[in-house]
Amino acid sequence: MPLDAIPIVTATAAAGQSGNAPVLLREIAEMVRRLLKDGEMSAIDLQALPLTPADIDWLHERLGEGEIAVTLDADGESTLIETNCPGVWWVTHRNPNGAVVSEFIEVAYVPEIVKAHRDDVVIGLEHLELLISDLS
Numbered sequence: 001m002p003l004d005a006i007p008i009v010t011a012t013a014a015a016g017q018s019g020n021a022p023v024l025l026r027e028i029a030e031m032v033r034r035l036l037k038d039g040e041m042s043a044i045d046l047q048a049l050p051l052t053p054a055d056i057d058w059l060h061e062r063l064g065e066g067e068i069a070v071t072l073d074a075d076g077e078s079t080l081i082e083t084n085c086p087g088v089w090w091v092t093h094r095n096p097n098g099a100v101v102s103e104f105i106e107v108a109y110v111p112e113i114v115k116a117h118r119d120d121v122v123i124g125l126e127h128l129e130l131l132i133s134d135l136s
Helices: 020-038 053-063 118-133
Strands: 042-045 069-073 077-082 088-094 100-107
Touching: 020 042, 020 053, 020 100, 053 088, 053 100
Parallel strands: none
Antiparallel strands: 042 100, 069 077, 077 088, 088 100
């Protein structure tokens, strides 16, 4: 189901919640099914959805934090925290001043941003070859 088809539910929501977080949790489960079945990675832009701070807290509480956390520093800090559900990552990007600029739930074996780009690996090999040439 596309995200824009997810209904906004308010009748059973707890104080401050829109009722959208439980629906989003079901969508995340479907994304994990697709990852397992087809290897399809996917992401949800949390800031693009009608979620309240209480919804975000509810999701954080339900998903929890797993064993892996990655911090990247590239024009601001990015944190990638695997939730208690392996393959489901909470990804937060901050600007150089520390303000959150984007927040995603990413479903992947490894978040794409962590993978080395081929061009960077080529540069790494060149560096290794220079180190080896200095041994002679």
